[in-house]
Each structure stands twice: as structure tokens, then as C-alpha cells.
Amino acid sequence: MIFDVLTIFPGLFASFLAESLLAKALAKGLLTVNLIDLRDFTSDPHRTVDDRPYGGGPGMVMKPEPLALALESRLKASQEPARVIYLTPAGHTLTQKKLRQLATLPKIALVCGRYEGMDQRFLDLMVDEELSIGDYVLNGGEVPAMVVIEAVARLLPGFLGQGESLIEESHSHGLLEHPHYTRPPVFRGLAVPQILLSGHHAQVAAYRLGESMAKTRRVRPDLLARPELEAETVAVLGRPGAPLADHKAPQKELRALMKTVEFNGSTYPVDDEGFLLDAELWDPNWVEMIRVNEDIDEITDDHQELMRLLRAHHQERGLPPRVRDMTMVTGFKLKFIYELFPSGPGKGACKMAGLPKPEGCA
Numbered sequence: 001m002i003f004d005v006l007t008i009f010p011g012l013f014a015s016f017l018a019e020s021l022l023a024k025a026l027a028k029g030l031l032t033v034n035l036i037d038l039r040d041f042t043s044d045p046h047r048t049v050d051d052r053p054y055g056g057g058p059g060m061v062m063k064p065e066p067l068a069l070a071l072e073s074r075l076k077a078s079q080e081p082a083r084v085i086y087l088t089p090a091g092h093t094l095t096q097k098k099l100r101q102l103a104t105l106p107k108i109a110l111v112c113g114r115y116e117g118m119d120q121r122f123l124d125l126m127v128d129e130e131l132s133i134g135d136y137v138l139n140g141g142e143v144p145a146m147v148v149i150e151a152v153a154r155l156l157p158g159f160l161g162q163g164e165s166l167i168e169e170s171h172s173h174g175l176l177e178h179p180h181y182t183r184p185p186v187f188r189g190l191a192v193p194q195i196l197l198s199g200h201h202a203q204v205a206a207y208r209l210g211e212s213m214a215k216t217r218r219v220r221p222d223l224l225a226r227p228e229l230e231a232e233t234v235a236v237l238g239r240p241g242a243p244l245a246d247h248k249a250p251q252k253e254l255r256a257l258m259k260t261v262e263f264n265g266s267t268y269p270v271d272d273e274g275f276l277l278d279a280e281l282w283d284p285n286w287v288e289m290i291r292v293n294e295d296i297d298e299i300t301d302d303h304q305e306l307m308r309l310l311r312a313h314h315q316e317r318g319l320p321p322r323v324r325d326m327t328m329v330t331g332f333k334l335k336f337i338y339e340l341f342p343s344g345p346g347k348g349a350c351k352m353a354g355l356p357k358p359e360g361c362a
């Protein structure tokens with residue numbers, strides 16, 4: 001993959017390209033970045049790249065000749081035509097999807113603007129597309145060009161290790177990342193969520209997926225409203241609404257865990273065993289669905305009270321009580337819990353309460 005960067009500040013790129021994974025990728029030959037100084041393509045003693053706008057107004061406009069000559073010199077240098085991208089706050093907003101497309105191209109020319117903009121005729125004649133990196137204004141296209149280079153480079157085969165490439169996959173299904181923890185187990189009074197220390201891989205994955213969904217709903221509800229989300233989620237995680245038994249053998253742990261069930265028009269994300277993955281989605285319709293599945297005649301005040309106690313414990317600790325602590329935590333005798341929920345405290349009570357499967361549940 002080759003990047004040609006057209007800029008009046010090639011020096012800005014020096015340390016960016018000299019450090020970190022990007023430097024390694026350049027050394028490996030995974031990608032090449034050619035820095036082209038637009039002033040080398042001027043013909044006046046002052047090496048002028050800008051001029052006053054026709055029609056008047058503030059600021060300066062980049063002259064078309066140096067830009068065109070610089071691009072043409074690159075064409076001569078390599079034969080291979082590049083996709084020419086002009087970086088401007090007036091362009092289409094860059095997305096991960098766009099980056100995946102760019103990562104398939106052999107050669108990209110990134111044109112960095114400064115001043116008020118470019119002569120339109122250069123854009124009309126030589127630029128394939130205009131990209132912005134977000135709704136704010138920078139002084140020039142150099143930092144956006146670095147953004148494009150870094151974001152494309154990490155998608156190239158061989159750039160990242162195995163573990164990191166999985167992270168990109170978890171992004172591409174359209175949810176935000178779950179929180180991360182490392183040692184120490186307690187930092188300034190805050191403990192690592194117990195489930196992460198448990199060694200239960202399936203429960204850890206279920207917990208993380210639940211956190212991803214909760215965070216996405218909190219911080220970026222717009223991501224959940226995108227029409228593409230469903231298709232992406234289906235592609236990566238499975239088909240919403242499919243009966244659990246129909247689910248294909250999963251390739252990846254996450255795929256195994258993100259299933260959905262539908263009841264009375266509501267869709268719920270669930271784990272392999274039908275436990276709700278996001279306790280905040282719990283509602284009376286969920287309770288009714290489990291009541292029907294569990295063949296329970298009627299939801300009594302005792303059912304409600306037990307669920308309330310379980311949910312309060314979950315809210316406080318981030319986990320439902322362990323089965324062996326169930327009596328102590330809820331004050332309900334185990335025998336009575338079995339009378340209320342014939343499947344028991346885990347697959348019956350915690351499931352109906354919209355909580356994860358508790359430790360100690362078969």
C-alpha cells in the first residue's frame with residue numbers, strides 16, 4: 001500500500017512515521033509513505049503556493065498549478081494511478097466502513113489543504129473524493145492525513161497481532177467497547193468486576209457484551225438506531241429472532257453468545273442459555289416470556305419480591321448472588337425458591353429477574 005502525501009508541511013509527519021507500530025510497518029514494507037512538498041512544484045523565487053481569491057473575501061486560496069504538477073510527478077514516478085483524496089472539513093465524514101474500502105486500494109494520494117481552500121478547478125480535474133474527519137475545523141489537512149494513514153495501516157494484513165485484530169472485529173459490529181481492567185485487583189478502593197477474575201470464559205464474554213450494549217445505549221444511542229446495525233450484527237453475531245436451537249455452531253466466542261429472542265414484538269439479547277444480556281432491558285414482557293417458558297401459572301407477590309431482592313443485589317455488586325449464598329442474601333428458603341421457580345434460583349429466578357446466570361448454577 002502506497003500513500004503519497006501532498007503538503008506544504010512535510011516536516012509535520014516525521015515523528016508520526018518514526019515511532020510505534022507505524023514505523024515497524026514501514027520498515028517491514030507493509031506500506032510506504034511518500035511526502036511531497038508542494039513548494040517543490042512552484043516556479044517563482046518565493047515558492048508561492050497560495051493567492052488571493054477571485055471575487056474577493058478574506059483568506060487565501062491554494063493555487064492549482066503546484067498541486068497538479070505534484071500529483072502528475074507521482075503518476076510518472078510509479079505508473080500506478082492513485083485514488084486522490086482531498087482532506088477538507090467540507091468532505092464526507094470518514095467512517096470505519098470507508099476505511100475498510102480504502103485499505104483495499106494499492107495507492108492513495110492524500111492532498112492536504114491549508115488556508116481557505118483549493119482552487120476548484122484542481123478539485124474538478126484531479127480529486128476523486130473529499131473526506132472530513134469530523135465536525136470541527138483544523139488549520140489544515142495534515143493531521144487528518146495522519147488519521148487516514150494510521151486508521152488504514154492498522155487494517156492491512158500483518159499490521160496487528162492476532163489479539164488486536166479481534167478488537168477491530170468487535171468494533172465493526174457497531175457497538176462501543178466494553179471496559180478493560182488490569183492489575184492490581186483493587187485500585188484506590190475500586191475492585192475489578194468479580195466475573196473477570198472467575199475464569200468463566202462464556203460468562204466473561206456475556207458480561208462484556210452486556211457492557212458494550214449498555215455503554216452504546218448510554219453514550220452513542222445514534223449507533224443503535226443506524227439501519228446498518230442490524231445487518232452488521234447479524235453478519236458478525238447471528239440472526240436476531242432466530243430460535244436458539246437453530247443457531248449455527250459459532251466460530252467465535254462472541255458469535256455464540258449474541259443471540260436474541262423475540263416475545264410480543266420485543267427483542268432481547270440473550271446468552272446461549274437464554275439469560276438476558278443486559279439487565280436494563282428487563283421489563284414485564286420479559287417476565288411474562290419466562291413465566292410461559294417455565295410453565296409457571298401466575299406471578300405472585302413472592303415472585304416479585306424475590307426478583308426485586310435479586311436485582312437489588314445485582315445492582316450493588318454487578319453480579320447476582322451465588323447459588324450457595326441465595327438463602328442468606330434473599331432471606332428465602334431454597335425449598336421455597338424451588339416452589340416459586342421449579343428450575344431453581346439460577347435458571348428460574350435469576351433468568352426471570354433479567355440477570356446473568358449466577359455462580360454455582362448448573
Ligand code: 6GU
Nearest residue numbers: 087088089133136138144
Ligand atoms: Cl479533513 N481538514 C480540516 N482542515 N479540518 C477538518 C478536517 C479536515 N476534518 C475535520 N476538520
